[in-house]
Structure formats: C-alpha cells, structure tokens
Amino acid sequence: MANQYRKLKQRIPRTRQNRAAARKRLSEKSPQSSIWRSKLSSALALMVLLSIGSIIISCGWISILFIIDPQRVAWLNNFLPSEAKINISETDIPKTLTEIKKSLKQQKLTTGEILALESHSSQNNQLPNIFLLPVFKERNKCRSDCQELVELRVYKKSKEIEFNLQKEPHYYQGQKIEINGLSQFFVEAPVGSNVSIAGNENKEVYLPLTEIKTFDKPKSLPGLWFDLQGKHKQGNQSIIYGQIVHYNPQLRSLENMLFWKNPNNKVPQWQQVTGSKTEELVIDQTVGLEPRLQLYQIQAGDLVKNSVFLQPIELKPRMNIYGYQQSLFLARNGLWTPANAWLISIQKEIKKPLSEYVQAQIDLIKLHSQITKTQADKNWASPSQTVLTALMDGRWEKGLDVLISSPDSGREIYNLLQADRGRLWNRTTVALRLNPQRRAVLAWAYLMLTVQRGESRANTWLESQPQINRATFTYLQDLLVKLNHEVKNTHPSQIIGRVKKITTVKYANWLPVDGKADIVVSDDQVLYQIDVSAFHNGKTWLIYPFTDLQLPKIQTSLFWIKTLGLGNDVNIQIAVWLPDGEQQVKTATIKAVQMQNGKLKLLVTGDPIGENKEGYVPHPPLAFTNTALEWVQPSPMSMEALAIANPEVVEDVIPKIWRALQQSGDITGSSFTWTEIEEKMKNWPVQMIDITRDGNPDLVLTISDSAIASFKNSPQLEKINTPRTIIFAETGEIIYNDFNRDNQQALTAIAKLNNDQSIALLVGSKDKYSVRRWSEINQRLE
Numbered sequence: 001m002a003n004q005y006r007k008l009k010q011r012i013p014r015t016r017q018n019r020a021a022a023r024k025r026l027s028e029k030s031p032q033s034s035i036w037r038s039k040l041s042s043a044l045a046l047m048v049l050l051s052i053g054s055i056i057i058s059c060g061w062i063s064i065l066f067i068i069d070p071q072r073v074a075w076l077n078n079f080l081p082s083e084a085k086i087n088i089s090e091t092d093i094p095k096t097l098t099e100i101k102k103s104l105k106q107q108k109l110t111t112g113e114i115l116a117l118e119s120h121s122s123q124n125n126q127l128p129n130i131f132l133l134p135v136f137k138e139r140n141k142c143r144s145d146c147q148e149l150v151e152l153r154v155y156k157k158s159k160e161i162e163f164n165l166q167k168e169p170h171y172y173q174g175q176k177i178e179i180n181g182l183s184q185f186f187v188e189a190p191v192g193s194n195v196s197i198a199g200n201e202n203k204e205v206y207l208p209l210t211e212i213k214t215f216d217k218p219k220s221l222p223g224l225w226f227d228l229q230g231k232h233k234q235g236n237q238s239i240i241y242g243q244i245v246h247y248n249p250q251l252r253s254l255e256n257m258l259f260w261k262n263p264n265n266k267v268p269q270w271q272q273v274t275g276s277k278t279e280e281l282v283i284d285q286t287v288g289l290e291p292r293l294q295l296y297q298i299q300a301g302d303l304v305k306n307s308v309f310l311q312p313i314e315l316k317p318r319m320n321i322y323g324y325q326q327s328l329f330l331a332r333n334g335l336w337t338p339a340n341a342w343l344i345s346i347q348k349e350i351k352k353p354l355s356e357y358v359q360a361q362i363d364l365i366k367l368h369s370q371i372t373k374t375q376a377d378k379n380w381a382s383p384s385q386t387v388l389t390a391l392m393d394g395r396w397e398k399g400l401d402v403l404i405s406s407p408d409s410g411r412e413i414y415n416l417l418q419a420d421r422g423r424l425w426n427r428t429t430v431a432l433r434l435n436p437q438r439r440a441v442l443a444w445a446y447l448m449l450t451v452q453r454g455e456s457r458a459n460t461w462l463e464s465q466p467q468i469n470r471a472t473f474t475y476l477q478d479l480l481v482k483l484n485h486e487v488k489n490t491h492p493s494q495i496i497g498r499v500k501k502i503t504t505v506k507y508a509n510w511l512p513v514d515g516k517a518d519i520v521v522s523d524d525q526v527l528y529q530i531d532v533s534a535f536h537n538g539k540t541w542l543i544y545p546f547t548d549l550q551l552p553k554i555q556t557s558l559f560w561i562k563t564l565g566l567g568n569d570v571n572i573q574i575a576v577w578l579p580d581g582e583q584q585v586k587t588a589t590i591k592a593v594q595m596q597n598g599k600l601k602l603l604v605t606g607d608p609i610g611e612n613k614e615g616y617v618p619h620p621p622l623a624f625t626n627t628a629l630e631w632v633q634p635s636p637m638s639m640e641a642l643a644i645a646n647p648e649v650v651e652d653v654i655p656k657i658w659r660a661l662q663q664s665g666d667i668t669g670s671s672f673t674w675t676e677i678e679e680k681m682k683n684w685p686v687q688m689i690d691i692t693r694d695g696n697p698d699l700v701l702t703i704s705d706s707a708i709a710s711f712k713n714s715p716q717l718e719k720i721n722t723p724r725t726i727i728f729a730e731t732g733e734i735i736y737n738d739f740n741r742d743n744q745q746a747l748t749a750i751a752k753l754n755n756d757q758s759i760a761l762l763v764g765s766k767d768k769y770s771v772r773r774w775s776e777i778n779q780r781l782e
Contacts, residue, residue, distance in 0.1 A: 038581045093781050094158040094170035110136045117247055129157040134212050148208035149179045169384050177254050181206040187241045187261050188234050191285045205230055205708035207232050220278040223248045240265045250306040257310050274363040295364050313360045333430040336368040338394045368505040383409035384416040391424050396440035417451040446476050447483055493565035494536035494628040498769040499574050499621035502529045510592035512605050513566055519591045521605050530602040530623045533769040536755055537563050560593045576609050576621040619748050629751040640682035652732045664739035666708050680710050691759050696730035722746050
C-alpha cells in the first residue's frame with residue numbers, strides 16, 4: 001500500500017537524457033571510427049539518389065521513344081502482360097523483300113517491278129536503298145490486263161546494326177498511297193468537257209490502272225516521274241488514260257500530280273515547248289484534223305518547301321491588252337493561225353519582257369498554228385478535206401474557191417457542213433464577230449446555217465446582220481445554189497393523218513412537192529386529202545395544230561421536202577376499215593402540200609379504196625408513212641386469266657367497267673348480280689401495256705358490240721360498228737374511256753412513235769385523228 005501512495009517525482013524528458021548520454025558515449029569512443037561511419041552513410045545516400053535519378057531518366061527516355069519510335073522499345077513486350085503490351089505497327093518493323101512479298105501474298109496481292117528512287121549500283125543484284133514497290137491485285141471476271149494496280153509503297157533500307165548483320169537486307173515501309181483508278185464518267189466524257197475526275201462518287205464506276213511506267217528523265221526535271229496507265233474500250237474507240245505520280249527525293253514523298261485521258265492512244269511526253277529551264281509535260285489529244293495539245297509546267301509549291309506541282313497553261317488573259325485578249329479568244333475557238341499572227345505583231349509593239357506564263361501561252365498557240373498550217377498547205381484529194389483544213393486554219397476565201405471552182409463538189413461540201421458539230425461554226429461566228437464586213441466569213445456562216453437550220457432561219461439571221469445589201473444577198477444565193485445542187489435533206493418521212501376522198505381541187509392553193517407546176521392524176525387513180533395529225537421534222541414530233549411551226553416568208557418546195565422528209569420517199573400508206581371489219585391498206589403518192597392557220601394538208605393520189613360504213617363512232621381512214629409508227633400489239637389474255645394471275649386488279653376494275661357501261665347508256669337496268677356480271681365479262685380480252693411510262697403495265701380492255709349486247713337489258717346497238725376501249729392505270733384510275741356519251745371517238749390503235757419510242761394512242765373521230773401521249777407533268781393523256 002505504501003508503494004501505491006509513493007510520492008511522484010518530476011521526470012526529465014527522455015530526449016534530453018538520450019542526447020546527453022549519446023554525447024558522453026561519443027566522447028568516450030575513438031574519433032577514427034566516427035569518421036568512417038559518416039562517410040559510409042553519405043555514400044549510401046548518394047547511391048540511392050543516383051539510382052532514383054537514373055530510374056526517372058530511363059523512364060522519361062522510354063516514354064519519349066514510345067511516342068516517337070515505338071519499335072525501339074518493343075523489347076519491353078517480353079516483360080509486360082498481354083493486356084499491356086506495346087502495339088507495334090507492321091510498318092515499324094523492318095522486313096526482308098521475301099517477307100514483304102509473303103505478307104502481300106497472304107492478302108492475295110502481288111508485286112510489280114522494283115523501281116529505284118535513288119542511284120545505286122546494280123552489281124550482285126543489290127537492291128537500292130530506297131525503292132518504289134507497285135502492288136497489284138487480280139481482277140475478277142477479267143480476260144485481259146487482269147492485274148490492277150492498287151498501291152504504291154516506298155521502302156527504305158534499315159541501318160540498324162542488328163539487321164545489317166543478317167544475310168538479307170531489311171527495309172522499313174515508308175509512304176503508301178492507294179490507287180483507285182479513274183472514273184469511267186471522266187474517261188468517256190468528250191475531250192475538252194469540264195468533267196471532274198471524281199465524277200459521281202456514290203454511283204460512278206472506276207476503271208483500273210494496270211501498269212506503271214517511268215518517264216525517261218530529262219536532266220532538268222526535279223525528282224522522278226511515273227505514269228500509271230490503263231486502257232478502256234468505248235464502242236469501237238479505244239481510250240488510254242492514266243495518272244501522273246511524282247517522287248520528291250528532298251521530301252522523300254510521293255504525290256499525285258495529274259489525271260489524264262487520250263482517245264488517240266498517245267501517252268504524255270516531256271517536251272521543250274516554251275524555251276523555259278525545264279521541259280513541259282505535253283498531252284497530245286488531237287483527234288482527226290482537230291489539234292488539241294495540253295501543256296503543263298513544273299512550278300514550285302508555296303505551302304511546302306521544295307514541293308512542286310504541275311500548272312496547266314490555259315488560254316485565259318493575264319494582261320490587259322486588247323489585241324492579246326482577242327488573240328486568246330480566237331485561239332480558244334480554234335483559229336490558231338490568225339491568233340498567232342496577231343500575237344506576233346503585238347510582241348513587236350510591246351517593249352517590256354513578257355511573263356513566263358504569257359510566253360508559254362504564245363508558244364502553245366504557235367504550236368497549234370504550225371499543225372493547222374501544215375494541214376491547210378497539204379494537197380488533199382477530196383474537195384471536202386481541202387475546205388475543212390482551209391476553214392480550220394482561217395482561210396475562208398480559199399474554201400469558197402474550192403466550192404466555186406468544183407461544180408461537182410456541192411454534195412460533198414454540203415455533207416461536210418451538215419456533219420459539223422460546232423468546230424467550224426464556232427470558228428466562223430468568232431471570225432465574223434471580229435470582222436463583220438469580211439464577205440467570205442459571212443458566206444460560210446450563211447451556208448452552215450442554211451444546211452443545219454434551214455433556209456428560212458438562215459435568211460432571218462442574214463437580215464439581222466449589218467450592211468447586207470441586195471448584191472450580197474444575190475451572191476449568197478448563188479453559193480447556196482452550188483451547195484444545194486441535187487441535195488435534199490433526207491431524214492425519213494414520218495407522217496400520220498386522216499384521209500378523205502375529194503373530187504374537185506383548186507391547184508392554185510397547193511404547192512407541189514416535186515417543184516412542178518401541174519399535178520397530173522391518171523385515170524385509174526383518185527385524189528385524197530390528208531389532214532395531218534402529227535409529223536416528225538427531223539428533230540421532234542409536232543402535233544396538230546401546227547401553230548408553232550416556223551414558216552419562211554416564201555414557202556418553197558425545198559422547205560417542205562426537208563421539213564416532211566420527202567427527199568427519198570413520197571409514198572404514204574392509207575388504211576381503211578371495211579364494213580365486215582377487214583382492214584385494207586393501199587399505197588398513195590404525195591403530190592402537194594398546203595399550210596393554212598396551223599392546219600397542214602397533203603394532196604395525194606392513189607388507187608381507189610373501199611369505204612367504211614357510216615356509224616356512231618367510225619374509224620376514219622388512216623394515213624401513215626412506213627417509218628412513222630411501230631404497232632404495239634401484245635398478246636391478249638382473258639379477264640378470267642387475269643383474275644387468276646392478279647385477282648385484286650380484277651376485283652377493282654369490274655365495278656368501274658360496269659359503272660362506265662351504265663353511264664354511257666349502253667346498259668340499262670341493274671338486275672344483274674355481281675356473279676352474273678363477272679361470268680359475262682370473263683372472256684373479254686385485255687392487254688397489259690405501259691401507257692403511263694412508269695414501268696408498270698396498264699390494263700387495256702377492248703369491248704365489242706356483241707359483248708355489250710350479251711346483257712339481256714341492253715338495247716340494240718345498231719349504230720355502233722367498232723369495238724370500244726377503256727384503259728385503267730396501274731393505280732386503278734380510268735385514264736382513257738370510249739364510253740363517254742359526249743365523246744364520239746374510238747381508239748384505233750396503240751403504237752410507238754419512231755424517233756421517240758413513246759406510246760401514243762391513235763384516236764379516231766368522224767372528222768380527224770388525234771395523237772395522244774401521256775403527260776408526266778399533268779398526269780393525263782394529251
């Protein structure tokens with residue numbers, strides 16, 4: 001108990017005691033031992049610090065390598081778990097050529113010839129340090145040129161010691177560009193048309209490039225230039241096309257430079273054209289006698305140092321000088337020689353040096369001029385070739401001399417002007433614009449317009465020209481006579497109309513189509529008048545009334561021969577339906593024409609034909625030329641057969657047919673059940689024809705008199721002597737109906753109009769025929 005209540009003493013803090021004791025013990029120990037311990041502690045601390053620093057630096061360096069060159073730290077994968085391994089691309093791992101080919105083979109790809117991208121020694125079959133490797137793919141369903149170029153790869157030899165010590169050299173894959181080919185739309189587009197290389201990317205077919213060629217390198221060209229080529233067959237024409245690729249050794253990069261095509265199978269060439277330091281790329285797209293050269297100059301790029309691009313030399317003005325601008329205008333329209341002559345005079349007047357681009361334009365025009373001059377100087381065996389080359393070179397008077405001095409050359413030159421699709425007309429109008437007073441140019445413009453647009457259009461144009469006097473008009477008419485000597489515009493005659501027999505004729509009101517004043521009719525023939533319903537004028541179908549037809553001030557036989565296409569054939573067929581339903585066809589001859597108030601009439605002679613019986617809706621006699629119509633007569637099927645194939649359609653149309661018959665007054669009463677109606681209609685013939693041109697067949701139902709009379713309550717149909725028709729669209733809507741009480745009409749035939757191939761209904765009434773076609777805008781027959 002005494003211990004429990006002992007007096008507590010104040011304790012000295014242990015720290016003070018420890019420090020005092022430590023100082024006492026250290027003072028008692030040897031000084032030498034204390035020094036060694038201090039040095040050992042410092043060394044250990046320094047080693048720890050160095051180790052930590054090394055680890056930090058190593059981790060930092062590994063991190064940098066991981067970012068800029070992951071392949072250098074690939075050895076870490078041996079110590080990392082699978083989910084933490086470093087992803088190394090195949091391009092980061094050097095491979096031998098054998099390994100490269102094996103890898104491509106696994107992808108069903110093959111390699112082409114290795115192309116060196118730098119000079120190297122070819123001894124011992126050594127590969128270059130940097131080379132281009134074309135990669136090909138086998139095309140499916142291919143008969144020729146089956147290897148399609150799909151990639152271009154650049155490989156660079158590895159310099160690492162571990163790879164250099166191996167038997168085969170290893171190569172890193174550098175740049176790779178994919179080759180997609182050229183748009184078929186671009187390749188097939190006419191030369192000179194502004195068509196994008198991409199075309200319609202969502203729908204366009206791309207044509208493959210099948211080979212790669214190296215341009216013979218002129219010393220002045222920077223880098224290496226490659227031409228990827230392919231061939232395409234369009235009808236009978238073979239087109240070669242390609243893609244220009246440039247390798248820049250300073251940037252060690254491949255660049256797509258240009259896409260091209262050529263219908264004359266000539267490949268691009270490097271050629272000295274402008275006298276500049278480097279050659280220009282020339283693409284010769286000349287077809288026939290029409291020269292067309294595309295010129296490209298190498299220019300330094302602005303965005304990337306040491307880069308280059310191909311700049312096309314275009315004929316767009318770069319100087320504000322009138323003569324220079326007009327010269328380029330002449331050149332753009334094919335008048336190379338006049339443009340070159342004008343530029344020569346301008347160069348003499350301009351004292352300051354021209355820019356490199358303007359000089360290139362002048363040299364390009366000069367190159368074209370040399371071609372057209374050579375052609376015009378040549379002695380041609382054909383007058384038309386002589387005229388063609390003269391006009392292409394701007395030698396208008398020489399061309400007229402050929403026409404005037406060669407009396408038998410009219411037809412040949414006429415055909416030349418008729419076949420022109422703009423190359424001569426453009427040259428003529430441009431020359432006339434710069435010099436309206438040049439008579440020879442005016443003459444050729446008038447002759448071309450007469451041949452292609454008609455004499456009336458040409459005369460109207462001539463009247464609008466300045467300072468046209470009577471002497472000029474007479475001179476042009478004389479040239480036209482030489483050109484039109486025994487020449488007629490002979491597009492096929494395509495005429496449709498209604499025929500009626502006539503007994504008396506005022507011949508003064510008719511214009512003979514053969515140029516003769518008298519119309520002679522033999523004793524065994526009769527006269528017929530054809531009221532024309534539609535005809536083709538060589539460009540489009542014209543439908544009655546013909547109020548939009550442009551008539552000359554003075555109608556001539558030649559005008560109507562050209563308009564109606566009567567140059568080769570003046571015959572026309574006349575069809576008439578006899579009382580027993582038989583169709584009789586006779587051939588008649590067109591003798592004269594009459595045009596008044598939009599009504600076109602033909603006077604024809606032919607053998608007598610039977611007359612159709614007068615009736616409520618008779619078929620009037622029909623006139624048509626052989627090439628006007630193509631009859632549409634698909635095999636009919638019964639309503640019963642249609643019900644089996646498409647019951648929904650039959651269920652939909654039978655009530656509408658019954659309603660149409662009742663509304664017409666041909667059927668009275670309603671005592672028939674639907675079963676009885678369907679039974680009576682089951683053998684009615686139907687045809688499926690796409691009248692509305694929407695790709696879906698429409699139902700054409702032809703109902704005879706006997707079919708209508710089969711209903712017990714039907715009246716006697718004595719006046720009706722022809723079948724009538726009702727047509728349903730694919731939607732079930734009635735689009736044509738002969739059973740309307742107010743329409744005294746009947747469908748005579750369904751045909752395709754030639755040169756149009758659209759379906760037309762020939763609808764006959766008592767006094768005329770009408771031609772009706774489906775209007776996509778108004779959604780009805782018009």
